[in-house]
Amino acid sequence: xxxNCQWDDAELEERLPGKVKKNIADNDINFxxxxxxxxxxxxxxxxxxxxxxxxxxxxxxxxxxxEDAIKYMKEAxxxxxxxxxxxxxxxxxxxxxxxxxxxxxxxxxxxxxxAVDDSQKKVATGNRPExxxxxxxxxxxxxxxxxxxxxxxxxxxxxxxxxxxxTAAYEKRGVAVDVPExxxxxxIQCNQCSYVCPHAVIRPIAMTDEELAAAPAGTKAKPMxxxxxxxxxxxxxxxxxxxxxxxxxxxxxxxxxxxxxxxxSQRDQEAVFEYGINLPAKKEVAEKFKETTIKGSQFKQPLxxxxxxxxxxxxxxxxxLATQLFGDKMFIANATGCSSIWGGPAATSPYTxxxxxxxxxxxxxxxxxxxxxxxxxYYGQKALRDRLTEQTKALIAIDYTDESIKTAAxxxxxxxxxxxxxxxxxxxxxxxxxxxxxxxxDCGCDACKLAREILAHKEFLAKKSIWIFGGDxxxxxxxxxxxxxxxxxxxxxxxxxxxxxxxxNTGGQASKSTPCGSVAQFAATGKATKKKDLxxxxxxxxxxxxxxxxxxxxxxxxxxxxxxAESYHGPSIILAYAPCIxxxxxxxxxxxxxxxxxxxxxxxxxxxxFDPRRADEGQNPFQLDSKAPxxxxxxxxxxxxxxxxxxxxxxxxxxxxxxxxxxxxxxxYERLKKMAE
Numbered sequence: 001x002x003x004n005c006q007w008d009d010a011e012l013e014e015r016l017p018g019k020v021k022k023n024i025a026d027n028d029i030n031f032x033x034x035x036x037x038x039x040x041x042x043x044x045x046x047x048x049x050x051x052x053x054x055x056x057x058x059x060x061x062x063x064x065x066x067e068d069a070i071k072y073m074k075e076a077x078x079x080x081x082x083x084x085x086x087x088x089x090x091x092x093x094x095x096x097x098x099x100x101x102x103x104x105x106x107x108x109x110x111x112x113x114x115a116v117d118d119s120q121k122k123v124a125t126g127n128r129p130e131x132x133x134x135x136x137x138x139x140x141x142x143x144x145x146x147x148x149x150x151x152x153x154x155x156x157x158x159x160x161x162x163x164x165x166x167t168a169a170y171e172k173r174g175v176a177v178d179v180p181e182x183x184x185x186x187x188i189q190c191n192q193c194s195y196v197c198p199h200a201v202i203r204p205i206a207m208t209d210e211e212l213a214a215a216p217a218g219t220k221a222k223p224m225x226x227x228x229x230x231x232x233x234x235x236x237x238x239x240x241x242x243x244x245x246x247x248x249x250x251x252x253x254x255x256x257x258x259x260x261x262x263x264x265s266q267r268d269q270e271a272v273f274e275y276g277i278n279l280p281a282k283k284e285v286a287e288k289f290k291e292t293t294i295k296g297s298q299f300k301q302p303l304x305x306x307x308x309x310x311x312x313x314x315x316x317x318x319x320x321l322a323t324q325l326f327g328d329k330m331f332i333a334n335a336t337g338c339s340s341i342w343g344g345p346a347a348t349s350p351y352t353x354x355x356x357x358x359x360x361x362x363x364x365x366x367x368x369x370x371x372x373x374x375x376x377x378y379y380g381q382k383a384l385r386d387r388l389t390e391q392t393k394a395l396i397a398i399d400y401t402d403e404s405i406k407t408a409a410x411x412x413x414x415x416x417x418x419x420x421x422x423x424x425x426x427x428x429x430x431x432x433x434x435x436x437x438x439x440x441x442d443c444g445c446d447a448c449k450l451a452r453e454i455l456a457h458k459e460f461l462a463k464k465s466i467w468i469f470g471g472d473x474x475x476x477x478x479x480x481x482x483x484x485x486x487x488x489x490x491x492x493x494x495x496x497x498x499x500x501x502x503x504x505n506t507g508g509q510a511s512k513s514t515p516c517g518s519v520a521q522f523a524a525t526g527k528a529t530k531k532k533d534l535x536x537x538x539x540x541x542x543x544x545x546x547x548x549x550x551x552x553x554x555x556x557x558x559x560x561x562x563x564x565a566e567s568y569h570g571p572s573i574i575l576a577y578a579p580c581i582x583x584x585x586x587x588x589x590x591x592x593x594x595x596x597x598x599x600x601x602x603x604x605x606x607x608x609x610f611d612p613r614r615a616d617e618g619q620n621p622f623q624l625d626s627k628a629p630x631x632x633x634x635x636x637x638x639x640x641x642x643x644x645x646x647x648x649x650x651x652x653x654x655x656x657x658x659x660x661x662x663x664x665x666x667x668x669y670e671r672l673k674k675m676a677e
Contacts (some may be wrong), residue, residue, distance in 0.1 A: 004036040007526035018115040023110035034103040055099030083645040131164040166352035168306040176243030178260040184220040187257035191298035193247035197311040201237040205276035218268040235276035243313035245590035270603035289406035303327030309342035312589025314578030315498040326465040328358040333374030335470030340504040371482035374468035384460040407433040426462040473503040474511035479677035495573040500580040508582040545572035546610040552593030552598035584641025602636035603629030
């Protein structure tokens with residue numbers, strides 16, 4: 001038995017479950033440990049240690065002569081990684097050598113034969129009974145490989161395919177080796193670390209002096225800038241973190257306010273995190289820092305948290321931001337792909353609800369009809385609200401309807417198209433209806449009948465924010481016909497395209513979003529044609545809001561585009577540049593936000609917004625938010641394996657395709673610049 005861990009004998013004694021100790025001792029199992037992560041860091045592979053462990057296995061098992069095993073593994077590594085460069089090949093060869101000698105045999109104590117099973121059944125608790133029941137009865141058994149033992153009756157309450165939101169918060173996977181540690185004295189309170197976090201594990205919290213005094217041991221805080229009498233804390237969940245380091249990379253403080261530290265040194269911060277996120281929101285903080293700003297948006301609860309997305313994922317920061325801005329009124333139609341896998345894996349859900357119980361309603365459709373599915377959400381909501389509108393007008397028209405109801409009802413009608421204003425108007429309308437009905441009772445008159453009908457469907461009164469999520473494989477390729485139909489409809493729906501420039505979830509096949517020169521499956525010699533201009537196609541309609549964003553390049557432009565798209569009373573589409581593990585980024589996914597910045601600086605990606613409302617005001621609807629390229633296009637693409645591997649496989653073709661790609665990028669920027677004039 002080979003265990004990858006950092007523990008010495010004393011720590012093994014403390015941390016190994018009694019059941020495991022007894023099994024090892026009773027069955028005379030040869031027990032070995034290896035600190036694979038330490039080796040991986042030392043040779044430059046980081047947490048990619050499969051080669052280290054494989055080598056250790058063959059050395060211990062001796063199923064073939066060790067020398068032969070090392071020889072075969074090195075030959076395989078050379079074949080697999082030669083396209084990525086000699087440095088990568090050498091790292092893997094070093095990993096094989098270190099793995100073969102880096103393990104330690106543990107002398108199993110005789111006392112382990114007497115070890116008792118000290119495991120405890122995991123039991124979820126909380127204030128949402130339907131969620132707690134689902135976690136205890138479905139999620140925990142499935143996650144512990146006992147899903148096959150569940151009777152059909154367990155799923156009776158979920159036969160319609162629905163399940164409670166917020167289950168991912170109960171997983172606490174603890175997969176990271178190193179997690180961020182907040183250095184309070186260095187923090188400038190910009191909230192950018194929270195803004196870019198792919199898994200919502202780092203959040204700013206406002207605490208009163210009384211709340212800070214009652215906080216768990218280990219809580220760190222400082223006076224909040226701009227809000228006297230309030231304290232600022234950045235709380236981190238070590239057990240939900242994937243250890244990508246995006247927060248550390250992004251931190252703009254002169255002396256970094258975050259550093260990566262071993263997870264064991266940060267375990268006390270879990271209690272601080274749980275305490276902080278359950279504190280009430282502070283009205284004075286929301287008034288000082290508006291939700292449409294980088295800083296202000298992060299004081300709002302993210303309603304996408306703790307997903308199973310890759311560490312450093314380029315997609316989830318966009319989706320998380322959308323839930324912070326609109327999540328309590330969102331309907332999401334999600335195309336199959338990476339965003340549906342991290343967004344809705346069985347049996348957990350990373351989408352969750354706020355303290356009022358409101359959160360995104362999420363559904364996954366087929367790959368090819370997701371846009372139509374989302375449009376169906378809109379038409380369903382429209383039909384319900386149209387009926388409520390007619391009932392409300394009829395209620396106002398009745399002479400004896402209470403004036404408080406008439407006033408509130410008219411306020412609801414006047415704000416129907418404004419998501420923010422209508423939310424407050426809906427609360428007042430419902431409150432007036434319930435108050436009058438409670439005071440006067442239901443006499444059966446026409447007014448009471450209408451009031452009763454409206455209250456029966458009160459959840460549909462507030463304007464909903466309809467969003468259609470998907471990747472470039474869906475939007476540019478398989479679902480394009482439906483997407484085009486939805487954009488052409490003129491209806492008030494929002495489309496979010498997570499543009500990884502490849503079919504990420506299915507292994508990295510080329511899509512029409514894949515740029516010229518990029519290597520992908522079905523484009524092994526580099527894609528010969530240029531990237532489809534989906535934004536340009538959408539702008540030709542003239543009445544579609546269109547934006548291209550790259551969060552790491554311009555955080556302000558990104559949040560501005562989100563707010564403008566949602567407020568536009570018509571179709572909108574946002575194309576968001578999303579670095580992916582398939583890109584093979586030099587430096588890893590922990591620098592994904594930096595990679596977005598580099599992409600824009602090199603003219604590889606362009607940020608802009610096309611808002612039809614500006615044309616109505618006599619202004620140019622197109623705004624080019626990217627500056628002229630200031631960095632080398634070639635240097636940028638050579639920092640990613642999907643491009644630089646072509647120079648080793650087909651150097652002549654690479655030179656030709658890269659020259660074409662750079663020419664296409666220059667031509668596109670010049671075209672966009674003319675549009676902005």
